[in-house]
Amino acid sequence: MTLRNNTQTWGSMSIALHWLTLILIIGLAVVGSNMDDLPNGPQKIQVYALHKSTGLTVLALTIIRLVWRMFSITPANVDNTPAWQAMIAKLVHGLLYLLLFAMPITGWLYNSAAGFPLKYFGLFSLPKLSGYNPELKALAGEAHETIFYVLALLMLLHAGAALKHHYLDKDNTLTRMLPWLANKPRG
Amino acid sequence: MRALVLLIALYSGNVFSADYAQQAGSSLGFTGSYQGETFHGSFSKFNSSIRFDPAKLAESRFDVRITLASANTKNAERDEMLVGSEFFNAAAQPEARYTASKFRALGKNRFIADGILSLRGVSKSVPLTFSWTPGARPQLQGTAKVQRLDFKVGIGDWDDLELIPNVVTVNTQLLLSPVATPSAKIKPATTKP
Numbered sequence: 001m002t003l004r005n006n007t008q009t010w011g012s013m014s015i016a017l018h019w020l021t022l023i024l025i026i027g028l029a030v031v032g033s034n035m036d037d038l039p040n041g042p043q044k045i046q047v048y049a050l051h052k053s054t055g056l057t058v059l060a061l062t063i064i065r066l067v068w069r070m071f072s073i074t075p076a077n078v079d080n081t082p083a084w085q086a087m088i089a090k091l092v093h094g095l096l097y098l099l100l101f102a103m104p105i106t107g108w109l110y111n112s113a114a115g116f117p118l119k120y121f122g123l124f125s126l127p128k129l130s131g132y133n134p135e136l137k138a139l140a141g142e143a144h145e146t147i148f149y150v151l152a153l154l155m156l157l158h159a160g161a162a163l164k165h166h167y168l169d170k171d172n173t174l175t176r177m178l179p180w181l182a183n184k185p186r187g
Numbered sequence: 188m189r190a191l192v193l194l195i196a197l198y199s200g201n202v203f204s205a206d207y208a209q210q211a212g213s214s215l216g217f218t219g220s221y222q223g224e225t226f227h228g229s230f231s232k233f234n235s236s237i238r239f240d241p242a243k244l245a246e247s248r249f250d251v252r253i254t255l256a257s258a259n260t261k262n263a264e265r266d267e268m269l270v271g272s273e274f275f276n277a278a279a280q281p282e283a284r285y286t287a288s289k290f291r292a293l294g295k296n297r298f299i300a301d302g303i304l305s306l307r308g309v310s311k312s313v314p315l316t317f318s319w320t321p322g323a324r325p326q327l328q329g330t331a332k333v334q335r336l337d338f339k340v341g342i343g344d345w346d347d348l349e350l351i352p353n354v355v356t357v358n359t360q361l362l363l364s365p366v367a368t369p370s371a372k373i374k375p376a377t378t379k380p
Contacts, residue, residue, distance in 0.1 A: 115262030117224035132261035
């Protein structure tokens with residue numbers, strides 16, 4: 001496997017960024033959906049701080065991914081992909097990238113409007129996107145939650161399409177993003 | 188005529204000439220640190236009775252009452268926590284009080300009040316350094332350092348000094364005007380920061 005993509009398959013950089021993002025998002029979703037119920041205390045602050053830093057990591061990874069995508073080849077769709085499928089795939093990929101930005105940005109905005117500090121894993125402080133603003137805080141909080149559900153839905157659609165390619169079409173759409181699956185017998 | 192002046196002088200002799208109440212525009216703020224970031228807060232409700240004459244320090248008196256629930260740090264979650272049982276415990280003891288009767292002159296209109304802060308059931312000496320701008324409506328600008336854990340503000344898991352350091356700096360600016368009848372009870376004044 002090469003670092004860079006080619007017309008046929010994804011390189012290791014794109015593959016690593018893709019799966020690392022997924023792992024982080026699952027962690028963010030599990031922690032993010034439950035952290036509000038924690039009893040007030042320094043531990044809750046630590047959990048929130050971890051959620052914020054992980055979200056910022058996804059933001060950074062998404063920027064790297066987009067830059068990498070811009071300067072590298074994107075593998076072509078498998079042969080004989082119907083035009084409507086290609087169009088929907090392009091749309092879903094575009095929306096996924098958009099939401100991968102919108103999630104951390106709305107979280108950051110929510111944090112700023114609520115008046116909380118923002119430190120990246122305790123290493124350095126990040127600027128506030130707004131001053132203390134209860135209305136904006138409520139708005140950003142709602143957006144953060146709603147966008148999460150839309151993102152989860154799109155991710156399911158994205159994963160469902162990959163599984164359809166793998167099990168029904170029996171093409172290499174999934175295995176070129178998940179190479180260690182390629183050597184296993186196909187189901 | 189001379190007798191009348193003398194009479195007034197005698198009559199007012201037992202009245203201290205330097206009793207003041209705070210006016211709108213006065214402020215009482217505090218600065219602390221939280222998660223490594225400085226934050227500012229203020230009390231919108233507090234009431235100061237100030238008797239002060241730089242020439243009569245021995246007779247000077249401060250009495251400041253602070254409504255703890257009026258604390259505002261521009262963070263709804265933090266403000267809620269601040270009045271709660273682990274911090275100010277305002278439900279049990281709604282007021283903090285600062286009284287001073289010992290004063291030292293530092294020169295150039297600067298003084299130290301060796302006062303007592305009563306907060307959350309603890310009374311402890313907290314020196315207040317202040318400047319006094321004399322006049323018909325004098326101004327007092329003061330600062331004090333309060334060790335929050337001395338007053339059990341932020342107990343339990345909150346005594347982590349890395350998360351919330353011990354020192355909280357209190358700043359106040361009092362715009363004062365003379366009180367006509369110092370013996371009368373002064374109504375609590377509300378000022379907005």
